[in-house]
Structure formats: structure tokens, C-alpha cells
Amino acid sequence: xxxMKDSSNSTPRTDEELQEVTVGELKPHNxxxxxxxxxxxxxxxxxxxxxxxRSVLGNKALQVEHVGSTSVPGLxxxxxIDILLVVxxxxxxxxxxxxxxxxxxxxxxxxxxxxxxxVFKGPDTDINLHVFSKGTSEIDRMLRFRDWxxxxxxxxxxxxxxKRKLAxxxxxxxxxxxxxxxxxxxxxxxRANAT
Numbered sequence: 763x764x765x766m767k768d769s770s771n772s773t774p775r776t777d778e779e780l781q782e783v784t785v786g787e788l789k790p791h792n793x794x795x796x797x798x799x800x801x802x803x804x805x806x807x808x809x810x811x812x813x814x815x816r817s818v819l820g821n822k823a824l825q826v827e828h829v830g831s832t833s834v835p836g837l838x839x840x841x842x843i844d845i846l847l848v849v850x851x852x853x854x855x856x857x858x859x860x861x862x863x864x865x866x867x868x869x870x871x872x873x874x875x876x877x878x879x880x881v882f883k884g885p886d887t888d889i890n891l892h893v894f895s896k897g898t899s900e901i902d903r904m905l906r907f908r909d910w911x912x913x914x915x916x917x918x919x920x921x922x923x924x925k926r927k928l929a930x931x932x933x934x935x936x937x938x939x940x941x942x943x944x945x946x947x948x949x950x951x952x953r954a955n956a957t
């Protein structure tokens with residue numbers, strides 16, 4: 763599950779809005795979404811990337827977590843490993859971006875208005891490296907959602923059903939697919955937060 767903004771606005775973000783936060787050119791997807799059944803190699807890919815991130819950032823990497831659908835055994839997913847990286851201040855790019863770029867990571871998204879969120883693509887594995895500052899509420903939300911789906915088969919299966927249905931549509935941008943899942947994510951999070 764990639765990070766998601768407030769889902770109360772159901773209007774898809776325009777290409778112009780998405781380009782504003784995209785570093786480099788925004789390329790349209792214009793296709794359905796490919797979902798694969800859970801692959802036990804996904805955690806191994808995460809482990810390899812986490813080692814690389816920790817080796818280059820050292821103690822600047824306060825937390826490195828496998829998040830998103832590839833982190834939930836039994837859940838179908840786009841074959842892209844979502845990784846959560848927590849640093850002291852994600853807005854202070856000088857403290858971590860050059861180090862990540864040296865080993866091949868590419869900054870692709872910069873969202874200063876949304877928790878100073880940053881996203882990098884990996885050098886040789888299809889990943890989304892999400893960077894947030896220590897103490898950001900989105901960190902807890904992502905981890906709670908992952909842990910809830912790992913422990914709750916009913917919600918995991920319900921989420922998979924919705925994902926499969928939405929994935930069949932043609933999406934101009936992959937972000938539109940992610941945003942379309944916001945109501946089911948919100949519903950599941952309400953149950954997770956009630957415990």
C-alpha cells in the first residue's frame with residue numbers, strides 16, 4: 763500500500779498536479795494494473811535493498827521497513843517492493859539524497875505539502891522507497907495497515923478482491939489506481955484502529 767493522501771476528495775489528481783510533485787517527466791500509464799500472486803521472493807528482495815540502504819546511510823537510516831502489499835504473505839500485489847525509510851528530516855535532502863544517488867537510487871517524487879514525503883526508484887530492483895521524517899503519523903499508519911493485513915485474513919482477502927477488480931480498469935496514471943483503493947483502505951484502517 764503506497765502512502766495515500768486524504769481520500770475525502772475522490773477526484774483523480776490531474777497530470778499537472780502529479781507532474782508538480784514528480785522529479786523528471788511524468789509518463790502516462792494508460793493500461794490496466796498487473797497484479798501477481800504473492801511471491802515468497804519479495805521479502806528477500808526487500809532484505810537485499812534494506813542492506814544496501816543501511817550500508818550507505820548508516821545511522822541516518824532510523825528505520826527501514828517492508829511495507830505495502832508485497833510485505834503481506836498471501837496478498838496479490840504489483841511486483842514492486844514498497845520500502846519505508848525513516849530519517850531525521852526528510853526535507854533536508856542533503857543529509858541522505860546524495861548517499862542514495864551514489865548507489866543508484868533515483869529521486870522521483872517530492873511532496874513537501876504531504877509530510878515532506880519523498881519517493882526513490884531503485885538501481886536494479888523495482889521498488890518504491892518512501893522517505894518520511896521521524897515522528898510522522900503516516901509511518902504508524904503504514905505499519906498498522908501492514909500488520910493488520912498480516913494478521914487478519916478476512917480483511918486481507920477483501921482488500922485483494924477490491925484490488926483485483928480495480929486493476930482490470932485502464933488507468934491513465936498508476937497513482938489513480940492507488941487513489942481508487944482509498945475507501946477500502948480507510949474501511950480496513952477503521953477496524954484496525956478500533957482494536
